[in-house]
Amino acid sequence: MAVSGLCFACKPHFTLRPPLFHCFRKIRFSSVAAIVTLDESVIQGAHFSPAKNVNGEGSKLSQWKKLNSQDLGISTSNISKPTRKILNGLKTKGYEVYLVGGCVRDLILKRTPKDFDIITTAELREVVKAFSRCEIIGRRFPICHVHMDDTIVEVSSFSTSARNFGRGLTYEIEKPAGSDKKDFVRWRNCLQRDFTINGLMFDPFARIIYDYMGGIEDIKKAKVRTVIPASTSFQEDGARILRAIRIAARLGFSFSRETAHFVKNLSCLILRLDKSRLLMEMNYMMAYGSAEASLRLLWKFGLLELLLPIQAAYFVRTGFRRRDKRSNMLLSLFSKLDRLLAPNRPCYSSLWVGILAFHKALSNKPRDPLVVAAFSLAVHNGGDIPEAINIAKNINKSHDGSFHELSEPQNLENLTLVNEVMDLAASVKSTLSEMTDEHFVSQAMSAYPQAPFSDLVFIPLALYLNVCKVF
Numbered sequence: 001m002a003v004s005g006l007c008f009a010c011k012p013h014f015t016l017r018p019p020l021f022h023c024f025r026k027i028r029f030s031s032v033a034a035i036v037t038l039d040e041s042v043i044q045g046a047h048f049s050p051a052k053n054v055n056g057e058g059s060k061l062s063q064w065k066k067l068n069s070q071d072l073g074i075s076t077s078n079i080s081k082p083t084r085k086i087l088n089g090l091k092t093k094g095y096e097v098y099l100v101g102g103c104v105r106d107l108i109l110k111r112t113p114k115d116f117d118i119i120t121t122a123e124l125r126e127v128v129k130a131f132s133r134c135e136i137i138g139r140r141f142p143i144c145h146v147h148m149d150d151t152i153v154e155v156s157s158f159s160t161s162a163r164n165f166g167r168g169l170t171y172e173i174e175k176p177a178g179s180d181k182k183d184f185v186r187w188r189n190c191l192q193r194d195f196t197i198n199g200l201m202f203d204p205f206a207r208i209i210y211d212y213m214g215g216i217e218d219i220k221k222a223k224v225r226t227v228i229p230a231s232t233s234f235q236e237d238g239a240r241i242l243r244a245i246r247i248a249a250r251l252g253f254s255f256s257r258e259t260a261h262f263v264k265n266l267s268c269l270i271l272r273l274d275k276s277r278l279l280m281e282m283n284y285m286m287a288y289g290s291a292e293a294s295l296r297l298l299w300k301f302g303l304l305e306l307l308l309p310i311q312a313a314y315f316v317r318t319g320f321r322r323r324d325k326r327s328n329m330l331l332s333l334f335s336k337l338d339r340l341l342a343p344n345r346p347c348y349s350s351l352w353v354g355i356l357a358f359h360k361a362l363s364n365k366p367r368d369p370l371v372v373a374a375f376s377l378a379v380h381n382g383g384d385i386p387e388a389i390n391i392a393k394n395i396n397k398s399h400d401g402s403f404h405e406l407s408e409p410q411n412l413e414n415l416t417l418v419n420e421v422m423d424l425a426a427s428v429k430s431t432l433s434e435m436t437d438e439h440f441v442s443q444a445m446s447a448y449p450q451a452p453f454s455d456l457v458f459i460p461l462a463l464y465l466n467v468c469k470v471f
Helices: 040-044 081-091 102-108 124-130 158-164 181-190 215-220 230-236 239-251 257-265 267-272 275-286 291-300 309-317 329-338 349-364 369-380 385-393 414-435 438-443 461-470
Strands: 047-051 062-068 097-100 117-120 134-137 143-148 151-157 200-203 208-211
Touching (some): 081 097, 081 117, 081 124, 081 143, 081 151, 097 102, 097 181, 102 200, 102 215, 117 158, 124 134, 124 151, 151 158, 158 181, 181 200, 208 215, 230 239, 230 257, 239 275, 239 291, 257 267, 275 291, 275 349, 291 309, 291 329, 309 438, 329 349, 349 414, 349 461, 369 385, 385 414, 414 438, 414 461
Parallel strands (some): 117 151
Antiparallel strands (some): 047 062, 097 117, 097 200, 134 143
């Protein structure tokens, strides 16, 4: 972990009591990202066969592709060692194995995958037999957790996805033309993925990437697009709305027109999710190096009012527009945090929740920059306030005068500084209590009658107590 001093963990356990909500006003959308391009010659040299476009965004037929992974700059050395061991273990037993999902996308984009997911022709019970430390988890969508070199790798089976295929299907699909039986099995699995850029399948032994959903084209266009019609996809699983935000924020991608429309207009679906699921999705956004971009997108698409009403009220109060390119102190704090983190180097949830509380306390009562510096240093050094004050007084860099959370500097004596630092600590703890109080949260946006109602609190008691320990 990036912040080794904050060794806290928790298992959220609350369930969500659905609050009331209102519909959002319509807004327009625009791209939030630069386009990432691939070598056009690679695409032109690929194997093409027609397949029906099922995502609802236009009626023209898409084409499925079979590409050489080396032409895309991918080698087996890019795959983590534990994952390679599992791939080899299943392959030597005669099973077909593929990497699937976001890891394939990240390998194409030359990014470090957060994790690697494997799918195989082996039954799950056969996977369990193949590895000494392996268990099956999940009931509705069972998978295997294979423990290898202090890492857990998820392994799913084609047979499991086949049993789930077609349940409650409400949209027309068509088998891709020019495909054989193995293509159909792969295509059927990819059709169950959330977004086209996650619907890629990589055979590391044949060095082939299969693209049945148009994922390569959307990577070229830097687009997040649902595999099936967006309205259907999000109603099937409201968490896909948050995953769309997370992926777009992390990659700097924009949404396709249809996906953007339903991210906003079906945003209330996230209130149906279990609180533990909400915390998990929020942690993926905030703890892996894309917190600032995530907050901007949550605000742009009207989700911040539901998830973090207190922070949404701050954006409104300071005149921060939906498409605002400017920064503020809250975004600046998370921008600094993002520089220290990465998908394979996250922080603990205690840290980003603590930053939210720290900022809210400053927003409630602006402080002398020297007090803020001494407080931050005291948190960092384990509570030694005299040492923190001595270091803070030697800081020569001036503060950012545009932040309303910082008051005009004064020549404070040491005793006054100590008292101010302690008062700020008490204020942060008080703010934490407010952030975990449903009534207080529900009143955060009460001054703005057009805002949706939300009393959502997804921070469990264990996490609250861990954050309190930091301060």
